[in-house]
Amino acid sequence: KMDALCFVEFNEKITKCFATCIHNKKSETILPLIEKHVLPGTKIYTDEHKSYQKLNSLGFIHGTVCHKYEFVNKETRVNTxxxxxxxxxxxxxxxxxxxxxxxxxxxxxxxxxxxxxxxxNLVSNLFDLIRIK
Structure with missing residues (x-):
């Protein structure tokens, strides 16, 4: 089975995204991708999946919400x-x-x-991608 790991930059609305295929949801798979694509010190909000437990120790500000009970953490307002x-x-x-x-x-x-x-700027960005320098 193949899953996708997705994360988004959010400032009032989603401004940027990243997505890639992963073969499992283990921390050894997920954490290196987060470290590669997300700046240290960034706020990361997730569910309570065990793969995310080390995010604080890796220099991220990690907030969680327990989807079993709620979709917005009533104390911290963290949500996904x-x-x-x-x-x-x-x-x-x-x-x-x-x-x-x-x-x-x-x-x-x-x-x-x-x-x-x-x-x-899709058309402009596509031209930038194919422009020969």
Missing amino acids: QAIESFNNYLKYYIKMKKGIEPQRREHFLIEFVLKFNSKE
Whole structure:
């Protein structure tokens, strides 16, 4: 089984995303990706999955919400609504394409992230990608 690891930058709205295929949800898989793509000192909000337990010790400000009981932590106001919204958007996009073949999933996510992160200037950014220097 293959999953996708997604995270988003959120400032009033989702401004940037990252997504990649992962083969398991173990901390040895997830934490190196977070360290590679997220700046130290960044606030990271997650559910209470054990793979995220070491985020504070890695220099991130980690807040959690226990989805078994609530979707917004009543004490800290930590929530995962932005990433849940992004995941729903990604699933909807996949459904519109009537699924993605397993061998194309990584390429699909790369394209999806590029389009999502460039939606304001997609044509200009595409020309920048293909410009010969």
